[in-house]
Amino acid sequence: MTDLELQLAVERLHAQYAHALDADKLEEWPGFFTENGRYRVATAENEERGLPLAVLYAEGRGMMRDRIQSLRHANIYEPQRYRHLISSILVERVSNGEVRSSANFLVIRIMQDGATMVFASGRYLDRIVLPEMKYHERVVICDSRRFDTLLAIPL
Amino acid sequence: MLERTWPAEGATRVPYWVYQDEDLYREEQSKIWRGDTWNYLCLEAELPGPKSFVTTFVGDMPVVVTRDAEGKLNAWENRCAHRGALVCMQPRGTAERFSCIYHNWTYDHAGNLTNVAFRNGIGGKGGMPADADPESQSPKQLKVSSLNGVVFGTLSKSVPDLETYVGPEVLPRLKRVLKKPLKVLGAYTQVLPNNWKLYMDNTKDTYHASLLHLFFTRFRINRLTQGGGVFVSKDGAHHCTYTEMIESKDDHYEKEGVRSAGNQAFVLEKPEVLQQVDEFGDRVSIQILTLFPGFVLHQIRNSLAARQVVPKGVDRTELHWTLFGFADDDEEMTRRRLLQANLVGPAGFISMEDGAATGFVQRGVAGSPERASVIEMGGANVGSGDSRLTETAVRGLWKTWRRYMNV
Numbered sequence: 001m002t003d004l005e006l007q008l009a010v011e012r013l014h015a016q017y018a019h020a021l022d023a024d025k026l027e028e029w030p031g032f033f034t035e036n037g038r039y040r041v042a043t044a045e046n047e048e049r050g051l052p053l054a055v056l057y058a059e060g061r062g063m064m065r066d067r068i069q070s071l072r073h074a075n076i077y078e079p080q081r082y083r084h085l086i087s088s089i090l091v092e093r094v095s096n097g098e099v100r101s102s103a104n105f106l107v108i109r110i111m112q113d114g115a116t117m118v119f120a121s122g123r124y125l126d127r128i129v130l131p132e133m134k135y136h137e138r139v140v141i142c143d144s145r146r147f148d149t150l151l152a153i154p155l
Numbered sequence: 156m157l158e159r160t161w162p163a164e165g166a167t168r169v170p171y172w173v174y175q176d177e178d179l180y181r182e183e184q185s186k187i188w189r190g191d192t193w194n195y196l197c198l199e200a201e202l203p204g205p206k207s208f209v210t211t212f213v214g215d216m217p218v219v220v221t222r223d224a225e226g227k228l229n230a231w232e233n234r235c236a237h238r239g240a241l242v243c244m245q246p247r248g249t250a251e252r253f254s255c256i257y258h259n260w261t262y263d264h265a266g267n268l269t270n271v272a273f274r275n276g277i278g279g280k281g282g283m284p285a286d287a288d289p290e291s292q293s294p295k296q297l298k299v300s301s302l303n304g305v306v307f308g309t310l311s312k313s314v315p316d317l318e319t320y321v322g323p324e325v326l327p328r329l330k331r332v333l334k335k336p337l338k339v340l341g342a343y344t345q346v347l348p349n350n351w352k353l354y355m356d357n358t359k360d361t362y363h364a365s366l367l368h369l370f371f372t373r374f375r376i377n378r379l380t381q382g383g384g385v386f387v388s389k390d391g392a393h394h395c396t397y398t399e400m401i402e403s404k405d406d407h408y409e410k411e412g413v414r415s416a417g418n419q420a421f422v423l424e425k426p427e428v429l430q431q432v433d434e435f436g437d438r439v440s441i442q443i444l445t446l447f448p449g450f451v452l453h454q455i456r457n458s459l460a461a462r463q464v465v466p467k468g469v470d471r472t473e474l475h476w477t478l479f480g481f482a483d484d485d486e487e488m489t490r491r492r493l494l495q496a497n498l499v500g501p502a503g504f505i506s507m508e509d510g511a512a513t514g515f516v517q518r519g520v521a522g523s524p525e526r527a528s529v530i531e532m533g534g535a536n537v538g539s540g541d542s543r544l545t546e547t548a549v550r551g552l553w554k555t556w557r558r559y560m561n562v
Contacts, residue, residue, distance in 0.1 A: 041502065045246075046341040051476050052493055053341020056502040059494075062424040065499075074369035076508050105277065132501075146344040146473075147501035149510040 001130075003093070010091045010101050010114070013133050014124070018084035022152060028069065030064035034134045038125060039064060041140045041155055046124070055142070055151060067154070075124075077152045079112040082119065084155075094127075100124040107155055109148075119148060120155055160525075161562060164249065166535045166550045168527040171464070173518035174350035179216045179556050179560070180469045186449050188214025188466075191314040193300065193321075195308040195450035195463050196220045196230055198477060200304060200337045201247065203321035206264065209247040209476075212450075212465045213308065218252065219243045219296065220306060223264035228301060231266025232294035242294070246349045303333030305452075305461065321446060322388040324539060328395040328444055332454050336482040340492060345474040345501040347510045351449065351519035354474065357513050358445050359552050361385050362532050367512055368554040370504040371489040373421045374429065380407050383441075384541040390558075391537040391551025392447035398543075399439040400431065420539060428497050428504075431456040445548075447555050455505065457488070458495040472518050474510075476500055 107121035278284025382399035449464030533545025
């Protein structure tokens with residue numbers, strides 16, 4: 001893969017991820033990760049303080065499937081959708097088997113009554129494995145430490 | 156102003172105007188938050204060394220908490236004596252002194268005004284007259300008390316010492332968790348679309364836990380059929396509820412047909428998120444403790460946290476979560492606490508719903524300030540007991556609130 005092809009492949013992966021979440025295809029979410037892939041929603045403040053706490057943390061697809069199962073069948077929250085906007089995507093080839101990516105995101109949350117707000121902004125810091133094109137690690141660093149009401153759907 | 160009439164039923168009713176009245180909100184600031192109460196400020200672990208500070212709130216009032224050069228804890232209003240600007244803008248750090256950016260008035264770690272820029276003028280011109288008394292508008296200084304690493308403050312001159320304030324029913328349960336030096340794991344804020352009292356009321360409500368939080372019930376973590384109980388302080392202000400670790404095999408929820416039971420068998424693929432080490436040696440899996448007016452301490456399995464309730468207007472509340480472990484935790488315990496953090500906070504399998512439910516109340520009662528909640532589970536009493544199928548601690552909150560507010 002040339003650098004240009006790699007850039008496009010990573011951008012396509014981020015776009016597919018965003019479309020799946022925004023279209024409520026939450027069951028597809030674990031499939032974007034490797035079997036042992038990690039997903040962590042952190043805050044810029046905790047990262048700067050060197051504190052390990054995540055707002056949401058999953059180690060491997062099993063934990064991700066547990067979260068989706070819980071969202072579908074156990075947790076109660078008002079129906080809502082996200083709209084992800086992902087931009088400024090940097091791609092860095094680490095080896096033949098691994099790519100790192102850094103991208104900005106903005107997530108707008110739309111409630112069932114139409115109430116719309118900027119719900120989160122921040123950066124995705126990703127480790128992606130080749131040739132599978134799956135996230136081995138996705139760290140979502142939110143710019144703000146504040147979360148409005150609840151964070152149900154993954155970012 | 157809304158009609159403030161308390162329903163004739165008394166302790167078993169809470170009228171909805173208590174969540175809506177703007178004047179009442181302002182009165183609460185002086186009568187409760189800045190009144191005869193002890194308020195959570197921060198953890199001592201956030202003030203690691205001499206000259207360190209954090210900023211926090213007591214109700215609406217911004218506060219600076221410091222550890223001075225000698226290691227003594229201080230807390231003072233984050234308001235400059237001159238024009239009222241915030242003196243300290245950083246959330247935390249270390250400082251030799253605190254200077255207001257506006258006109259460089261300077262304070263020591265105890266919040267004493269130590270320097271007024273050009274107070275005596277320049278070259279005999281300008282400056283303040285000799286009899287000026289800018290110190291008369293100095294930031295208010297709070298009395299500070301630390302209980303096993305948790306720092307509380309009060310503006311009151313008459314409130315009893317912190318341990319007496321908490322009382323013998325709840326104090327041992329607080330010390331049970333705070334048994335060793337703490338280590339901060341991280342923090343975040345959950346913004347709740349409701350009055351602050353709806354959150355306190357929810358936290359004291361032992362009846363809702365296994366009905367609202369399906370995760371508890373479906374995965375059989377907390378059912379009212381499990382052993383447990385509730386402690387309420389004599390005055391009703393503070394409470395603690397706990398659940399024992401023994402797994403419930405009952406089918407009461409299924410027979411009652413409640414939503415939380417569901418009709419499918421749920422099994423977690425990765426139950427590590429729930430695997431608890433009995434670190435306190437008493438087989439308690441969940442303990443939720445509240446101190447009036449706005450402090451919550453939780454132990455949910457091995458997840459430990461302080462939650463600070465910060466009111467932000469009549470229908471908005473911030474919940475400042477600080478998750479912690481102990482300074483001597485090994486790597487495995489830290490990993491366990493970080494995994495179990497998935498149970499709490501805005502994305503918590505359990506806690507995410509509290510903001511939703513209390514927000515629904517705030518919206519639901521919009522047209523009925525004169526109507527009231529029915530809080531009659533367990534009768535009309537306020538007291539400790541071995542059943543959590545009661546609203547006794549909720550009644551305790553309202554008994555206390557009415558006493559402070561003279562309602």
